[in-house]
Amino acid sequence: MRNRAHSSYAGTRRHPVCGFPGVGFLLLCSLWLAWTGSASAQDSLRIRILAEDHGDPLAFASVRATSLVTGQAQWQYTDSLGSCQFRVQLPALLEVQLMGYSPLRDTLHTAGSHTLKLVGSGLQTEALVVTAQSSPVPASLTPLNIRVLDEARIRAQAAPNLSALLSNELNIRLQQDMALGTSLSLQGLNGQNVKILVDGVPLVGRMNGQLDLTQINLADIERVEIVEGPMAVNYGADALGGVINLISKRNAKETRVSGGFNALYESIGTYNADAWATRRWGRHQLRLSLGRNFFDGWNEQGRTHQWKPREQWMGSASYVYTASKTRLSFRSSLFDETLLSRGAPVVSPIQAYAFDERFRTQRQQYDLQWQQTISKRTSWDMLAAASLFNRNRYRYRTNLVNLESRLLDGINAPDTNRFQLGMSRGTLTYRLPEAWEVSLGYEFTMERTIGDRIAQDAPGQEEYAAYAIVQWKPSSRLQLRPGIRYTYHTQYDAPLMPSFNAAYRFSPKAQLKAAWAMGFRAPSLRERFLYFVDINHNIQGNPDLLAETSHNYQLAFQYKHMTQKSAYEVETGLFFNDVSNLITLAVVDMPAALYSYRNIGRLQTAGFRVQSKAIRPRYSLQVGGLLTAQGAPDWRSAGGDAFYWSPELQANFQVKLPWQSLKLALFSKYTGRLLTPMVGENNELTLQFIEDFMTVDVTLSRSFWKERLTLLAGGRNLADVRNLRANMSTGAHSGGGGSIPQAAGRMFIAQLNLTL
Amino acid sequence: MIRLAHLFITVLTLGLTACWPAEEPITLPSLGGDGTGPSPVIASVEMGSAYDYRIYVSLTTGAQYRVHNNLFDIAIGTAELGYPVYMNEGKLVRGYRTNSYTFEQVYATPNTLIWTPDAPSQNPDSTLVGNWQLLADTEGKSPVYLIDRGSLYHTGSSRYYKLQLLGITDGLVRLRYAPAAQTTLPEEMQVPLSSTHALTYVSFESTSPVAVAPPDDDWDLLFTRHFQVYLDQPLDSPTRNYSVTGILGHRFKGVQAALLTNAADLGTMDKALWEQVPPQSAANAIGFDWKVFSFDANNYLIRPHRVYGVWLPDGKRFGLQFLDFFDEQGQKGTPTFVYQQIP
Secondary structure, X not given: OHHHHHHXXXXXXXXXXXXXXXXXXXXXXXXXXXXXXXXXXXXXXXXXXXXXXXXXXXXXOEEEEEEOOOXXXXXXXXXXXXXXXXXXXXXXXXXXXXXXXXXXXXXXXXXXXXXXXXXXXXXXXXXXXXXXXXXXXXXXXXXXXXXXXXXXXXXXXXXXXXXXXXXXXXXXXXXXXXXXXXXXXXXXXXXXXXXXXXXXXXXXXXXXXXXXXXHOEOOOEEEEEEEEOOOHHHHOOOOOOEEEEEEEOOOOOXXXXXXXXXXXXXXXXXXXXXXXEEEEEOOEEEEEEEEEXXXXXXXXXXXXXXXXXXEEEEEEEEEEEEOOOEEEEEEEEEEEEEEEEOOOOEEOOOOEEEEEEEEEEEEEEEEEEEEEEOOOOEEEEEEEEEEEEEEEEEEEXXXXXXXXXXXXXXXXXXXXXXXXXXXXXXXXXXXXXXXXXXXEEEEEEEEEEEEOOEOOOOOOEEEEEEEEEEEEOOOOOEEEEEEEEXXXXXXXOOOOEEEEEEEEEOOOXXXXXXXXXXXXXXXXXXXXXXXXXXXXXXXXXXXXXXXXXXXXXXXXXXXXXXXXXXXXXXXXXXXXXXXXXXXXXXXXXXXXXXXXXXXXXXXXXXXXXXXXXXXOOOEEEEEEEEEEEEEOHHHHHOOOOOOEEEEEEEEXXXXXXXXXXXXXXXXXXEEOOEEEEEEOOOOOEEEEEEOOEEEEEEEEEEEEOOOOEEEEEEEEOOOOXXXXXXXXXXXXXXXXXXXXXOOXXXXXXXXXXXXX | OHHHHHHHHHHXXXXXXXXXXXXXXXXXXXXXXXXXXXXOEEEEOOOOOOOOEEEEEOOOOOOEEEEEHHHOOEEEEOOOOOOOEEEOHHHOOEEEEOOOOOHHHOOXXXXXXXXXXXXXXXXXXXXXXXXXXXXXXXXXOOOOEEEEOOOOOOOHHHOEEEEEEEEEEOOEEEEEEEEOOOOOOOOOEEEEOOOOOOEXXXXXXXXXXXXXXXXXXXXXXXXEEEEEEOOOOOOXXXXXXXXXXXXXXXXXXXXXXXXXXXXXXXXXXOOOHHHHOOOEOOOOOOEOOOEEEEOOOOEEEEOOOOEEEEEOOOOOEEEEEEEEEEOOOOOEEEEEEEEEEEO
8 A cells, every 4th residue: 555655656746746846856855765764564563552541542652663674664653543553574663652651662573453551651742733634633743833832831821811822932923002902923924914713713803903812811712723824725814924723622521510710810900710610411511611801900190001901701601512423512602891991181270081982892702513424534524603793982071070971972972893704614524545635625704894984885705715635645754735725705806725735754753844835815894995084094995905915935844852751852944925915005195195005015024943842741941042034025125135134032941849849930032123124105215123022921830639729829021021112103094102012011920720 | 628618709709809990089270370460261262173164263352263274275465464375274285386487388286296385484485485476577477386275175176276476466466376287378366455354365266355364453363274394304205294283373463472381380380481481473383282192092182281472462461271172072173271361
């Protein structure tokens, strides 16, 4: 079978792959290596790997079989039943490795079935990822570049929301807007190009193109998966920079009723509390959660706060039905936030008042997931979801003498932004013996935006897409993953989106990942139909906008070495994005000061990163560095540099102290000075900058009562970063400033986690 | 277990009951002063949230006269002033002086033109047309001026006009104007200058002068939108000529003004400042910066403790302080101010 796979691959190597010579070259090299690495088959071995403590089969264990006669070696990963097969001349040395378990070596002298048991090493096991996968798989075994921030990390950092969690992640920059919240950029591309999903469902409610990360609570989130680079084939538009997929907690581990309670206090005025309960009976699992986040504002200036007070309520209910071949899951989640923006007081001998604003944001998401194993080789995975977002602004005139508030009308009457999304995505996956996996999928998305500044006749947008992804393993060393997506969009011409990923394993320890993908960002309804004309503004949308398109190239080398009690990992990588048809707000009529959106120019971003991780039973250390760059032909023609570089450094350290079973965690990141050129009307170049800054969080935690109760204390933002010096222009309808807010100041945090 | 329950209840109570603290009511400050002289007067003018109206205010009588900004395009000064021509700052009219003296040969308004507004000081040498006679040809005609009437009330071909002053005959100012693209010669218009107004107002929509301002004796300050010219910005920069809303003094009848202090209120300021601060004759001596746009508050804020002095030609002096810029519905464009005659 292996030889057939090789000869089949040999037949295809004469053809260029997607016109991209780098990938073709990689393919040829991989083929040669795969071919030369093959072994002649002799005796059949059927290996099954189980966990010694609970006896469950262990998937994704690396099993290497080396013939002691010929010296030839081959390896495979165990499947979901913990099984794999070899044909090797006996006797053979078998070496088994799996993160979280001590490595096992054994010499087999007889053919047939063998069951081996792995002993837990005390190391954390490698997280499985589901983003853009047909089934859960360890991140290191997919050709995609996926980072996982698991529940342990979320707890150790005491991160209440996505903003806090991502604050010291490499290749991610956060920006603050005091009314619209925290937004991000990934791979040098702003948040409009980063798709944020909850269980695969896109979050809606982009205000000014950005999602507020502080509204994405982590109390009910099991892990966060970050995929860098375009994911258009799987997830369609708006994923030029990458995808952040939040995986919710749905499973109930206990057969009885179990529950828990979490509380977080931050000295800047945060009081968060949430509780959850689960129940499992037979094939049914139920989970309920309810939480409240309260922030009473920070950096008070009179009655106003730079960081606005906010109160959030969130709740969710999920139900899972699991049968031998079927898994049905339904989850609904609700979110309600009130943000209070108190205005500056106007005090005179005749009156004292202030204009206050309340922003009320409500999110609802309902999703139904259906996973069906149709046959041994075929499975079906479907998702249907609806997502609603409302944001209302209420403006009051508060009499500061008698403290009565009156809702304003006229041009200050309450306004509404409403986003509605209905979508369904389904994937049929067919696994051919050993080497092939073919996924055929569809996606339907219906999106509508209603708002006071959106033209009344703005139509909804519908998208119908079909995609195909092939995962092919010509050998145990090489994994290829081409994909393509065709999209019909009711409002504009969506481009055909191909992608190609490849991973080549030099050994079980070392692998090279390469990727090329196209991505696109659909013009938003705001960019197409905004009508914001008053005395201070003349901004009008452009219905004729084209989609932004991009080419993304990535290359990464990973080396992982595991011993009985430790694991070391080094990863280095490059990326390059080339975005065309960049949608830019531009002056289109200078005398009328009319701004509109145009497809102008290109933007290129590039980066080089090195990361290293060491894991021992008592500690883990992760250090890394990144250089990102932005460049554009317009900047160069105006005399600017080819690229403007900005560094990032990261160091995370977690250790179990011998004293009192305390756990110490340190998370730190240095974010370098960011330069962004602007080209003026007369081709003159001006440089905007944001100064560098450092974030440091330290937590100390201890568990009690058989790990059911965990208390944590620590400090966040120990470098006391507040406002950054900057000379940023903030758009057509507002001015620039000498500084921009980055973080609330240094704070003490305390957290309690209780599981009953 | 009981301790755990206590902990649970305490944290739960704290987490679920935290709330925003109640505010303390404010006691209004007094107007201050020593009680001598005329009482302070509090007044508001309604320019509209889009600043569509210009308000003429008399400090002596307290009278207000409110007219729409779109009533006129240009204004012509009296013989005593030298027949200067001003463009309507209230609707952001700008102009461009061509090198041609032949009216019908000017008919294009290319996008590359750099339009120039009148300076808010209203000094004739800082205005585009201003003392047009200095550039008159041998026949007494001015160059042809292209006029951008602004995008606020005009679109398409009605926005761009051309203007030429033809001379002065028997106290009548002769001029002609037409849409910029017109290639035929329009009829000449003769404008009789007012005897009660320093400026006579002309609309391109009319063939005779239009009534705009009250008589000169009846107003001292004009609340209006106007351009603020930032000379440090490039000529073609969108921020060189910045639209602001403020106060222009009636400089044509000799009203002068100055900022007396930015650190005290009208009732408590040092009276000696009246003798120490020299009055200015520029029309925008008060100007617009008694308020500021706060990006933190995302709104206009009155700059506190700024008292302006206003000197009238009859010798009266008034102290002036701004209190507010919003109406009851929170709409901007309604300045509220307190003023007091100084003995």
